Amino acid sequence: MSHVPPSQFLDADNVLVNPDTLAVLVAENRTVVAPMLDSRAAYSNFWCGITPQGYYRRTPAYLPIRRRERRGCFAVPMVHSTFLLDLRRERSQSLAFHPPPPGYSGAFDDIIVFAAACRHAGVQMFVSNREQFGFLPVPLRSQSSLRDEAENFLHVQLEIMVKLPPAEPSPHVWVPPKVLDKLGFDEVGAPPSEFRPGSPSPLGLGSFPTFPLAFWVIFLLFLGILGHFPPFPWHFGLGIWGGNLGMWGVRKDPGGPGDSGFWGNLGNSKGAAASSATSGSGRREFQRSCCFLSHFRVWQEISARGLRRSLVFEDDLRFEVFFRSRLTELMEQLDAAAIDWDLM
Numbered sequence: 001m002s003h004v005p006p007s008q009f010l011d012a013d014n015v016l017v018n019p020d021t022l023a024v025l026v027a028e029n030r031t032v033v034a035p036m037l038d039s040r041a042a043y044s045n046f047w048c049g050i051t052p053q054g055y056y057r058r059t060p061a062y063l064p065i066r067r068r069e070r071r072g073c074f075a076v077p078m079v080h081s082t083f084l085l086d087l088r089r090e091r092s093q094s095l096a097f098h099p100p101p102p103g104y105s106g107a108f109d110d111i112i113v114f115a116a117a118c119r120h121a122g123v124q125m126f127v128s129n130r131e132q133f134g135f136l137p138v139p140l141r142s143q144s145s146l147r148d149e150a151e152n153f154l155h156v157q158l159e160i161m162v163k164l165p166p167a168e169p170s171p172h173v174w175v176p177p178k179v180l181d182k183l184g185f186d187e188v189g190a191p192p193s194e195f196r197p198g199s200p201s202p203l204g205l206g207s208f209p210t211f212p213l214a215f216w217v218i219f220l221l222f223l224g225i226l227g228h229f230p231p232f233p234w235h236f237g238l239g240i241w242g243g244n245l246g247m248w249g250v251r252k253d254p255g256g257p258g259d260s261g262f263w264g265n266l267g268n269s270k271g272a273a274a275s276s277a278t279s280g281s282g283r284r285e286f287q288r289s290c291c292f293l294s295h296f297r298v299w300q301e302i303s304a305r306g307l308r309r310s311l312v313f314e315d316d317l318r319f320e321v322f323f324r325s326r327l328t329e330l331m332e333q334l335d336a337a338a339i340d341w342d343l344m
Contacts, residue, residue: 006088011081013153014045015167016134017160024131025084031092032118033126034079035133040159040321042066043138046127047078054112065129073128080111081136083125094121135160138321148322155321162318183327186307189298190315 006026010016014037018024025033037045044066049057056078064070085092094101094117097110101120106112118125137152144152160167169175182188295312302310311327320326334341 006084006086008084009082011136013149013156014082014134014136015156015160016082017164017167018131018133020131021133022084024128024133028073028126028128030073030084030126031086031089031123032079032083032095033073033128034081034083035131036065036127036129037082037134037136038132038159039136039138040155041138043136045079045081045083045136046076046125048076050077050115054106054109054116065127068129071129073126073130075124076127077119077125078111078115079125079127080114082134091121091123095123151322151325155319158319183311183324184331185309185311187302187305188311188313190313190317 008022008025016035018035021035025035034045042063046065047056048062048065049059051057065074085095087093095114096117097114100106100108100113101117104113104116104120106116115125135156137156140148140152157167298310298312301307330344334344
């Protein structure tokens with residue numbers, strides 16, 4: 001069987017982002033070895049404990065491997081979803097999802113049967129967490145719909161972009177075009193970042209065709225929060241640093257002990273927009289002023305355009321799963337309750 005190459009099993013909703021995954025797994029020189037996949041929770045594609053009936057059992061060994069506090073290739077009783085099977089090894093010929101091994105009386109679940117077949121054949125399963133290999137979705141409840149599954153998989157793609165470039169679809173697979181919308185709002189956007197010192201957003205510009213919203217977002221262009229003076233026009237930087245916010249139509253207004261706020265005229269019946277935060281000095285005060293101005297610019301545009309409802313995101317927002325459906329449900333509840341609200 002030396003001419004038969006290893007076979008890699010990969011669930012359709014698992015995403016590999018490491019181009020060296022196959023080479024790393026082959027180098028482990030195991031009959032069955034899985035690349036540890038990340039998710040938005042502690043869930044992954046391996047177990048460290050198993051009951052006599054073949055079900056999952058919680059053990060203290062799991063989290064140190066899942067969190068990569070321990071790195072290496074570990075013997076485990078279960079791997080699933082994505083793994084490499086070396087068909088060149090004689091014992092691999094008796095491994096199968098069906099039929100179950102002789103004498104099997106457990107549950108007819110694919111991964112449980114396959115793990116039982118490995119034990120019957122004397123094949124040890126392994127999981128490798130030496131590198132970051134990819135991602136998988138956290139399983140949903142059995143009553144979840146196909147739409148729920150699609151939104152859950154979309155969240156996997158967004159989570160990838162927190163630390164890595166967007167996962168691009170295969171050129172060999174046709175992907176239907178995204179239909180962009182604004183979630184029922186007049187406008188969706190983020191505060192303009194020319195006022196905001198801070199770290200770059202984890203969502204790159206290339207991510208927005210993936211997420212089904214029509215964003216108008218300008219990302220951070222400087223690193224003031226890291227200790228570099230931002231490349232503002234000199235008069236803008238000195239104006240804020242010196243507390244001269246009047247040139248922007250904004251004034252500081254002391255609040256309670258240890259607090260201060262900013263007020264700015266929106267030029268409409270609402271009168272003014274306000275923001276408050278713990279007062280500071282030096283660079284912290286400068287950053288807080290910039291943060292207020294970025295939001296103030298959004299409020300001004302909402303007022304000037306007469307927008308009825310607008311949705312504003314922070315530029316470093318990290319979406320939770322089912323954000324879209326939960327937001328839609330929230331707005332429907334507000335409409336049904338006939339609540340007169342200004343800011344939610």
